[in-house]
Amino acid sequence: MKQLLSFIRKEFYHILRDKTTMMILLLMPIIQIILFGFALSTEVKNTEVAVLAPTNDEATSRIIDKINASAYFDVVATIHNTDEIQPIFRDAKAKLVMVFEDHFAERLRKTGKAHIQLIADATDPNAATSFTFYASNIIASYLQELMGPVTNPYQIMPEVKMLYNPQMLGAFNFVPGVLGMIMLLICAMMTSIAIVREKEMGTMEILLVSPMKPIYTILSKITPYFVLSCVNFATIMLLSVYVLKVPVAGSFISLVVVSLLYIFLSLALGLLVSTMTNSQQAAMLISGMGLMLPVMLLSGMIFPVENMPIALQWLSDIVPAKWYISAVKTIMIKGLGITAVLKEVAILSLMSLVLVGVSLKKFKIRLE
Amino acid sequence: MNNIPQIKSGKVISAENLTKKFGNFTAVDHISFEVERGEIFGFLGANGAGKTTAMRMLCGLSIPTGGKGIVAGFDIESQTELVKKNIGYMSQKFSLYDDLKVWENIELFGGIYGMKDKEIKEKTDELMKVLNFENERNSLVGSLPLGFKQKLAFSVSILHSPQVVFLDEPTGGVDPITRRQFWELIYEATAKGITVFVTTHYMDEAEYCNRVSIMVDGKIEALDSPINLKKQFNATSMDEVFQQLARKSTRKAD
Numbered sequence: 001m002k003q004l005l006s007f008i009r010k011e012f013y014h015i016l017r018d019k020t021t022m023m024i025l026l027l028m029p030i031i032q033i034i035l036f037g038f039a040l041s042t043e044v045k046n047t048e049v050a051v052l053a054p055t056n057d058e059a060t061s062r063i064i065d066k067i068n069a070s071a072y073f074d075v076v077a078t079i080h081n082t083d084e085i086q087p088i089f090r091d092a093k094a095k096l097v098m099v100f101e102d103h104f105a106e107r108l109r110k111t112g113k114a115h116i117q118l119i120a121d122a123t124d125p126n127a128a129t130s131f132t133f134y135a136s137n138i139i140a141s142y143l144q145e146l147m148g149p150v151t152n153p154y155q156i157m158p159e160v161k162m163l164y165n166p167q168m169l170g171a172f173n174f175v176p177g178v179l180g181m182i183m184l185l186i187c188a189m190m191t192s193i194a195i196v197r198e199k200e201m202g203t204m205e206i207l208l209v210s211p212m213k214p215i216y217t218i219l220s221k222i223t224p225y226f227v228l229s230c231v232n233f234a235t236i237m238l239l240s241v242y243v244l245k246v247p248v249a250g251s252f253i254s255l256v257v258v259s260l261l262y263i264f265l266s267l268a269l270g271l272l273v274s275t276m277t278n279s280q281q282a283a284m285l286i287s288g289m290g291l292m293l294p295v296m297l298l299s300g301m302i303f304p305v306e307n308m309p310i311a312l313q314w315l316s317d318i319v320p321a322k323w324y325i326s327a328v329k330t331i332m333i334k335g336l337g338i339t340a341v342l343k344e345v346a347i348l349s350l351m352s353l354v355l356v357g358v359s360l361k362k363f364k365i366r367l368e
Numbered sequence: 369m370n371n372i373p374q375i376k377s378g379k380v381i382s383a384e385n386l387t388k389k390f391g392n393f394t395a396v397d398h399i400s401f402e403v404e405r406g407e408i409f410g411f412l413g414a415n416g417a418g419k420t421t422a423m424r425m426l427c428g429l430s431i432p433t434g435g436k437g438i439v440a441g442f443d444i445e446s447q448t449e450l451v452k453k454n455i456g457y458m459s460q461k462f463s464l465y466d467d468l469k470v471w472e473n474i475e476l477f478g479g480i481y482g483m484k485d486k487e488i489k490e491k492t493d494e495l496m497k498v499l500n501f502e503n504e505r506n507s508l509v510g511s512l513p514l515g516f517k518q519k520l521a522f523s524v525s526i527l528h529s530p531q532v533v534f535l536d537e538p539t540g541g542v543d544p545i546t547r548r549q550f551w552e553l554i555y556e557a558t559a560k561g562i563t564v565f566v567t568t569h570y571m572d573e574a575e576y577c578n579r580v581s582i583m584v585d586g587k588i589e590a591l592d593s594p595i596n597l598k599k600q601f602n603a604t605s606m607d608e609v610f611q612q613l614a615r616k617s618t619r620k621a622d
Binding site for chain 1: 429449453457458459463467481534
C-alpha cells in the first residue's frame with residue numbers, strides 16, 4: 001500500500017510541475033464549451049437581411065416589420081434596384097435578400113396573388129435552408145393574419161412540438177459531445193503519454209526491476225487522470241447548467257454512473273495505446289488520429305450518423321463515444337433514468353472489459 | 369533446497385548454462401559463472417555481445433530459454449519477486465525522475481522498496497551528508513550536472529541495502545574526475561557487503577574490478593582477475609586483452 005501511495009504522489013508531482021500541460025487540461029473543456037456554445041453556433045440567429053421593395057405599401061412594410069422583429073433576422077439594408085443585389089452578397093453585407101414585386105399590396109388585393117423572391121447565400125447550405133424556411137414561415141403567418149377568421153371549412157393545422165429541446169438550442173447536442181470528447185482525450189491520451197514517457201526516459205526499466213507490481217504502476221498512472229477527468233466533468237456540468245442553460249433533466253446520479261463507466265473505458269483505452277507504442281509522439285498520434293477523429297466524426301456529435309454510408313455506420317458502432325453520447329443525451333436532455341440506457345451501459349461495459357483484458361495481457365507480456 | 373546454499377558458500381550470483389534465444393538468434397549462449405559476496409564483478413563485451421540480455425535475465429526482467437540462475441539466493445525464473453526485492457539496479461539511461469526534487473526521488477524509491485518513513489528520512493539525511501548534497505536537497509534532479517545525477521542514482525539504487533547491485537554502464541558520458549568519485553562510492557558499497565555487478569566500456573574501469581568476464585558473441589570468452597587476464601593474454605592493459613578477444617567477434621554491433 002505504501003508503494004502505491006508513494007507512486008501516486010509521484011504522479012501528482014509530475015502533473016503539478018508541468019504547469020503548461022495542466023493548464024491546457026483544465027482550460028480545454030472551458031474553451032471548448034465556449035467555442036461550441038457561442039462561436040460555432042449552428043443556430044440561425046440575427047441573420048442579416050436586405051430588402052428590395054419597389055413599392056412601399058402597407059403589406060410590404062408589415063412583412064418587413066415582422067421579419068425584423070423576429071430573433072432570426074435583422075434587416076440591415078434597403079436597396080432600390082436589382083443591380084444592388086450582387087454587391088450585397090459579394091461584400092457579405094447580408095445572407096438573405098427579399099425582393100418584393102411591384103405594387104405588392106395592390107396585386108395581392110386584386111388578384112389574390114403576389115410574389116416575394118428570397119435570394120439566399122447558400123455557401124452554408126444548412127443555414128440557408130433554415131433561414132429561408134423561417135422567412136417563409138413569417139410570410140405565411142402574415143397571410144394568416146390577412147385572412148382573418150377562418151373562411152375555409154377544411155383546415156389541417158399541424159401543431160409542431162419540439163420535445164426535450166423546445167428552443168432548438170445547439171447546446172443540447174454538443175454538451176454531451178464535448179463531454180464524450182474531453183473524457184476520452186484526458187483519460188486515453190494523457191494516460192498513454194504518461195506511461196510511454198517512462199519507457200522513453202528509461203525509468204520504466206527501473207520500475208520493472210523493482211518489486212513494484214505492474215498493476216500498481218498502472219493504478220498510480222491512471223489515478224491522477226481519473227481525478228482530472230472528474231474535475232473536468234464538474235466544470236463542463238457547471239458551465240452547461242449555469243452558462244449555457246442546459247439543465248440536467250434526468251437523474252444526476254445516473255449521469256455520474258455512466259460517466260464513470262466511460263472514464264474507466266477511456267483509461268483502459270489509454271493503457272492499450274501505451275502498450276502498443278514506444279514514443280510519446282506515437283502515443284499522441286494514435287490517440288489523436290485514432291481516437292479524436294472518430295469521436296468528432298463518427299459519434300454523431302457533429303454529423304448525424306444516420307446519413308452516413310452503411311459501412312461508416314457500422315464503424316461508428318465500435319466508437320465508444322457514440323454510446324456514451326447517446327446515453328448522456330437520454331439522461332441529460334430527455335430526462336430519463338438509468339433504465340432507459342441499459343443498452344448503452346451494457347455495450348460500454350463489454351467494451352471496457354475487453355479493453356482492460358487485452359491491455360493487461362499485453363502489459364504483462366511486455367515484462368517478460 | 370538448491371536455493372539456499374549460495375548464501376552459506378558466499379555466492380551471490382550463480383549462472384549455469386544460462387541461455388536466451390530470440391527465434392533463431394542466440395543472444396546469450398550457455399554462460400556459466402559465479403560471483404562472490406562483496407565482489408566487484410566486471411561484465412565486459414562489445415555492443416551486441418549479449419551483456420544487456422544476460423543482465424536482464426539476472427534481474428528477473430527476462431525469462432531465460434535455458435539454463436539456471438540464482439541471484440541473492442533466489443531462482444531467477446521461479447522466484448522473480450524475491451530476486452527483485454534483494455537487488456538494486458541502475459541503468460545506462462539515467463534512472464531518476466528529472467522533474468522530482470532530490471529528496472522526492474529518494475522518498476519514492478524508498479517507498480517502492482517498502483522502506484519505513486523514518487528509515488527513509490534517516491537515509492536521506494545521511495546521503496545528503498556523504499554526497500555533500502545539503503544545498504541540493506530541494507533542487508529538481510533535472511537541474512543537476514550529469515555527474516551529480518549519476519552519483520545520486522547509484523546511492524538511490526543501494527538505498528534499500530540490496531545484496532547485489534547491477535550497474536549498466538553507470539559512468540557513460542561522465543568526466544574522469546567524477547568517474548573516480550563514482551568508483552569510490554562503489555568501493556564504499558562493497559565495504560558494506562554489497563556485491564557489485566557492473567558493465568562498462570571504459571577499460572581503465574575494468575582494472576578496478578576484482579574479476580572481469582569478457583563476452584563475445586553471446587559466450588563468455590575470458591573470466592579472471594585483471595592481473596591474471598593480462599598475463600594470460602600477454603598484454604600490458606585490459607584494453608589490449610579486450611581488443612584481442614573482441615576481434616574474434618563475427619556479430620555486428622547493434
